[in-house]
Amino acid sequence: xxxxxxxxxxxxxxxxxxxxxxxxxxxxxxxxxxxxPVDRNxxxxxxxxxxxxxxxxxEIVPGKKTKMWTYDGGVPGPLLRAKVGDTLVVHFKNSLPxxxxxxxxxxxVPAAMDGNGMPSIPPGGTFEYRFTLPDAGxxxxxxxxxxAAQLGFGxxxxxxxxxxxxxxxxxxxTVVLSDASIDDDGVxxxxxSGGAIADLFGREGAWILVNGKVRPTLHxxxxxxxxxxxxxxxxxxxxxxxxxxxxxxxxxxxxxxxxTPRTGAVLLLAPGERYDVVVVPRNAxxxxxxxxxxxxxxxxxxxxxxxxxxxxxxxxDGRKAVTAPALPARLRTIAPVDPAGAxxxxxxxxxxxxxxxxxxxxxxGKAFPDAMPVMAKVxxxxxxxxxxxxxxxxxxxxxxxxxxxxxxAGAPLTxxxxxxxxxxxxxxxxxxxxxxxxxxxxxxxxxxxxxxxLGMMGMLELTP
Ligand code: C2O
Ligand code: CU
Numbered sequence: 001x002x003x004x005x006x007x008x009x010x011x012x013x014x015x016x017x018x019x020x021x022x023x024x025x026x027x028x029x030x031x032x033x034x035x036x037p038v039d040r041n042x043x044x045x046x047x048x049x050x051x052x053x054x055x056x057x058x059e060i061v062p063g064k065k066t067k068m069w070t071y072d073g074g075v076p077g078p079l080l081r082a083k084v085g086d087t088l089v090v091h092f093k094n095s096l097p098x099x100x101x102x103x104x105x106x107x108x109v110p111a112a113m114d115g116n117g118m119p120s121i122p123p124g125g126t127f128e129y130r131f132t133l134p135d136a137g138x139x140x141x142x143x144x145x146x147x148a149a150q151l152g153f154g155x156x157x158x159x160x161x162x163x164x165x166x167x168x169x170x171x172x173x174t175v176v177l178s179d180a181s182i183d184d185d186g187v188x189x190x191x192x193s194g195g196a197i198a199d200l201f202g203r204e205g206a207w208i209l210v211n212g213k214v215r216p217t218l219h220x221x222x223x224x225x226x227x228x229x230x231x232x233x234x235x236x237x238x239x240x241x242x243x244x245x246x247x248x249x250x251x252x253x254x255x256x257x258x259x260t261p262r263t264g265a266v267l268l269l270a271p272g273e274r275y276d277v278v279v280v281p282r283n284a285x286x287x288x289x290x291x292x293x294x295x296x297x298x299x300x301x302x303x304x305x306x307x308x309x310x311x312x313x314x315x316x317d318g319r320k321a322v323t324a325p326a327l328p329a330r331l332r333t334i335a336p337v338d339p340a341g342a343x344x345x346x347x348x349x350x351x352x353x354x355x356x357x358x359x360x361x362x363x364x365g366k367a368f369p370d371a372m373p374v375m376a377k378v379x380x381x382x383x384x385x386x387x388x389x390x391x392x393x394x395x396x397x398x399x400x401x402x403x404x405x406x407x408x409a410g411a412p413l414t415x416x417x418x419x420x421x422x423x424x425x426x427x428x429x430x431x432x433x434x435x436x437x438x439x440x441x442x443x444x445x446x447x448x449x450x451x452x453x454l455g456m457m458g459m460l461e462l463t464p
Pocket of ligand 1: 103105142144272397399443445447
């Protein structure tokens, strides 16, 4: 019987008796589920949820319970998902032992809803966030009070706003990358461990997390494309990623889809950045590819003597490879923001040491909140020249507005909208931004949050 079966199967790869290929039939991302919140509002155009920041026991390190700081009891927080034009209402309660806020990273919301921490929400306090979602894209939320510590302890979550129409790729997942510092007993390491030097380096947790999981596996079929909405929610870690034998086709970033897909073997996400990528599993059936974190030298020897680390695996089942349908050559049209006649706002990212030998990071030589605010008016177009005078990279983030990066000739790159941009050491970048009608105080800062907390943060005062 066994022999007959074997003979019948000669030459048929998918028919191997005892070694019968395993076929994966579940969702490809079943090991990294994100929780969905309960929508209290029957109106399909309104997502209305309760969200509580509280300390809860979570298993991060396998076999150990850790008291993390959570949104609704898990890390990351629930995935908030809606469509362009929908309204989001969040009834927030702070049950943490200290003040907090929720900043909606990348969302063009009114200044009063931006959650920049001024004012903050005290322990036991509540706040109702309510705004519409004007743009499709991959966004996220996190505290803006004592942010390096609070993010590092687990407070962050994803927010996805879907573009209208059919999804570009059927198999899609939101993937929140982060890290955590947890000791051998399963206890969170003090947020200030390592002192002033660690503030300057920016603290990286030893446990790399993918939706709160350590080294999970994605399950794919050869040839069937997977869309990953990647978010770097780490307080300091850059994620430079490689996937064995594969390329990443980037279809979107901070501000939704790109104009055209771009393919590369290496993907770099600075803290705060998002990349929406398509991966087509092309390794042999029944094999596994490893997605590795590759050390990235962001200054001060931050990559020195460090080895690549496994972030997650991609296991391919035994199904015969299929041919992936091609992505559209053009995903979207992005109109350029014309920088002609724009006011120039020049800011320096600085590191200074005072007479008492205390080193600090700041904007224009001043630690937050001492730098003069950048002044601008609603409706204006500004070119920001961001000059990094230090010996380390800093990912620059502006709240509330998207910008376009200017090329060397001063022309706006319409390839994508950004809200977070890595500024390499001793280099500068120019970006162009047009302010729509949302006056108020808007923060900008380095998204290495230890740096922001040291003082590399400033304000844009936008007046009517
Ligand atoms: Cu994610 Cu002030 O930023
Ligand atoms: Cu920085």
